[in-house]
Every structure is written in structure tokens, then in C-alpha cells.
Amino acid sequence: MIEGFRSPEKTKSVLGIDIGSSAVRLLELSKVADGYRLEACLTEILPVLDTGRPPDHEALCQTITRLVRSSGTSLRSVMASVPDSSVKIKVVELPTGLSESEIEACMEVEIERNFPYSADETVFDYVLLPNNEQQPSAIRVLLVACRLQEVRARQHLFSSAGLDILALDVEGYALQRALLKAHEPVVVLVNIGSSSTTLSVLIGDCMLFHKEHALAGRALTEQIQSYYGLSLQEAELGKCRKNLPNDYSPSVLRPFLELLVDQVRSFRQLFLSAHPFSEINRLILAGGGAALDGLPHLLEESLELPVSIAHPFADMQYAESMKIPSDVAAFSLACGLALRGMDDSGH
Numbered sequence: 183m184i185e186g187f188r189s190p191e192k193t194k195s196v197l198g199i200d201i202g203s204s205a206v207r208l209l210e211l212s213k214v215a216d217g218y219r220l221e222a223c224l225t226e227i228l229p230v231l232d233t234g235r236p237p238d239h240e241a242l243c244q245t246i247t248r249l250v251r252s253s254g255t256s257l258r259s260v261m262a263s264v265p266d267s268s269v270k271i272k273v274v275e276l277p278t279g280l281s282e283s284e285i286e287a288c289m290e291v292e293i294e295r296n297f298p299y300s301a302d303e304t305v306f307d308y309v310l311l312p313n314n315e316q317q318p319s320a321i322r323v324l325l326v327a328c329r330l331q332e333v334r335a336r337q338h339l340f341s342s343a344g345l346d347i348l349a350l351d352v353e354g355y356a357l358q359r360a361l362l363k364a365h366e367p368v369v370v371l372v373n374i375g376s377s378s379t380t381l382s383v384l385i386g387d388c389m390l391f392h393k394e395h396a397l398a399g400r401a402l403t404e405q406i407q408s409y410y411g412l413s414l415q416e417a418e419l420g421k422c423r424k425n426l427p428n429d430y431s432p433s434v435l436r437p438f439l440e441l442l443v444d445q446v447r448s449f450r451q452l453f454l455s456a457h458p459f460s461e462i463n464r465l466i467l468a469g470g471g472a473a474l475d476g477l478p479h480l481l482e483e484s485l486e487l488p489v490s491i492a493h494p495f496a497d498m499q500y501a502e503s504m505k506i507p508s509d510v511a512a513f514s515l516a517c518g519l520a521l522r523g524m525d526d527s528g529h
């Protein structure tokens with residue numbers, strides 16, 4: 183097992199860095215007497231590449247270095263993540279009474295059997311889940327595995343920027359940590375990024391259902407680009423600065439939002455057919471796309487559910503020098519990462 187994918191040492195101040203496909207976000211949190219204090223919260227938007235490829239190693243490394251410098255932090259260890267798409271998660275049932283090394287050996291066998299890469303090419307971690315009362319003779323183990331190459335690439339990126347990785351987390355779990363209270367009833371979390379939108383059904387600290395699709399911010403930018411004959415960069419700026427012709431809202435934005443709402447509706451349908459006795463209580467919108475005009479209202483109307491925009495710092499204190507960004511929902515992942523390194527974040 184590789185250092186870094188394991189649980190981090192818990193500390194009093196933690197840096198979380200979210201490397202998205204359109205932006206890198208840095209967040210520093212400190213533990214204070216009655217909660218957490220936000221010490222720094224910064225974004226650098228990555229250049230929009232017409233190729234659709236993510237920025238290269240060198241560009242990312244410079245971006246991280248600039249963000250760390252601008253934040254003024256003295257920390258040099260970070261919590262980071264690997265994308266959900268590069269992670270496989272499985273619940274494994276084993277007989278009771280196994281030692282830790284026997285459980286670990288069983289996990290290696292599971293990886294050989296169920297994952298596309300051998301145990302040697304995989305980094306994994308596991309936790310014991312609460313017992314299933316109907317099956318007292320078995321233990322349930324949550325196995326999370328990621329391709330070694332992905333982990334090495336992250337380690338290489340951060341070490342090139344002069345930083346160490348405290349631990350790597352799975353994006354879905356970090357979002358959950360930032361936005362859900364323990365024992366919260368069933369919630370749908372929709373994180374609209376640039377290259378992908380992830381949809382999860384969560385209950386307390388358990389993820390019941392998860393799906394990812396490509397209808398996200400970049401797809402809207404491409405539609406603006408082709409509708410108005412702009413470059414990708416111009417389309418992106420026009421979208422975020424709300425500086426597009428008058429027909430943008432009815433002709434481009436509204437059809438896009440309707441497609442997005444359809445995706446959320448069919449996701450809910452899929453979930454409810456797999457869990458027929460469940461009831462969804464509310465929906466949280468996170469990611470940069472949470473700022474899309476009119477989306478909360480359209481979702482509320484269509485799904486008949488209360489919809490809120492994620493505010494991961496709602497219960498936190500702020501350092502005096504802090505300027506709170508307007509797009510707090512886009513910091514949900516960075517916040518969940520920093521919380522993972524805290525000594526009482528729970529999970």
C-alpha cells in the first residue's frame with residue numbers, strides 16, 4: 183500500500199487543493215475552539231484549451247505554486263483528491279474473526295478479481311462498515327482502489343510544486359464531508375463542474391448511488407461558442423461575466439438547463455426504482471455550475487424538492503483578512519479535502 187492513500191495525520195491547520203479541469207482552488211482551514219476558521223480561499227482559472235485537453239504538468243505546477251504563494255500559508259502538506267472516475271469502490275463481505283493482515287490479503291484478491299488492474303498496479307484502502315444485523319457471521323468492508331499511475335501523477339505534480347501530499351481522497355466523499363451533516367436524511371448532491379457533472383444520493387455519511395455525465399459547464403461553453411461563432415475563450419468569458427447577447431437566455435441557456443434538469447430527474451427515477459421505499463428530502467447544488475442563472479428554480483419546479491446552493495463555510499469563522507468569494511459552492515471539494523485532515527471531521 184502506498185503512503186498517501188491512507189488516512190492522514192490529523193493536524194490543526196490543513197490545506198486542501200482541488201485540481202479541477204477548469205480551475206485550481208486552494209483552501210486553508212484552522213481548528214479553533216468552537217469550530218473551524220477559514221484562513222485562505224483562492225482560485226486560479228486555468229486557460230481554456232481548444233483541444234479540450236487538461237493543462238499540462240508544467241502549467242498546473244506553476245498554478246499551484248502561485249496559489250500557495252498568494253495565500254501566504256506556511257503549510258507545505260496538502261490534502262488532494264483523485265477524480266471519482268479513476269476510483270473503484272466495492273463493499274466486500276468476509277467472515278468474522280480475520281486479522282488485519284488477513285483482511286488486507288483478501289482485499290488484494292478482490293482487486294485481482296474485480297478491478298481492471300492487478301494489485302501491484304493499484305493503490306487501495308479499506309474501512310470496516312457497521313455490521314449487517316441480518317448476517318452477524320460476516321463483516322462488511324468498504325474497499326476503495328485507484329490505479330497507482332494516477333496516484334503517482336498526483337504525487338509528482340505536488341512534489342514539483344514543493345508540496346507533500348498528506349493523503350488523497352475520493353472527490354465524492356470529500357464533497358459529502360463538506361456539505362452534509364451527520365444523520366441528515368436522504369439528499370441528492372449535484373456537482374456541476376466543467377468537464378463533468380456528478381450526481382450522488384447521500385444519507386448521513388453513506389453514499390447510496392452515484393453517476394457521472396458530461397453535461398457540464400464546458401458543454402454549455404461549447405454551445406455558446408457554436409451559436410454565436412465565438413472562440414472558446416470568448417464564450418467562457420461571456421458566460422461567466424453574463425456578457426452575451428439578449429437571446430442567450432431563451433435560445434442557449436434555457437435549453438441547456440432543461441437538459442440538465444432532465445438528467446437529474448432520470449437519475450432520481452433510477453435511484454427510486456433501485457430503492458423503492460426511499461424518499462429524497464432535498465437537493466444541493468455544488469461546483470461552479472451552481473451559479474447558472476435560473477437552475478435552482480427550474481429544479482425546484484420540476485422535481486418538487488427544496489433546492490439549495492452549497493455553502494461549505496456557512497458555519498465557519500473567517501480570518502480578518504479573508505475576502506469571501508462569490509462562488510462559494512465551487513469551493514465545496516477543496517473544503518471537504520481540508521476537513522479530512524482535521525482531527526475531528528469524523529470521516
Ligand SMILES: Nc1ncnc2c1ncn2[C@@H]1O[C@H](COP(=O)(O)OP(=O)(O)OP(=O)(O)O)[C@@H](O)[C@H]1O
Nearest residue numbers: 202203204205375376377378399400469470471473
Ligand atoms: N457565474 C457563472 N455562470 C455560469 N457558469 C459558471 C459561472 N462561474 C463558473 N461557471 C462554470 O463552472 C465551471 C467550473 O466549475 P468548477 O470549478 O466546479 O469545475 P472544475 O472543478 O474545474 O471541473 P471538473 O470538476 O469537471 O474537473 C466552468 O464551466 C465555468 O464556466
Ligand SMILES: [Mg+2]
Nearest residue numbers: 202203375376
Ligand atoms: Mg471539480
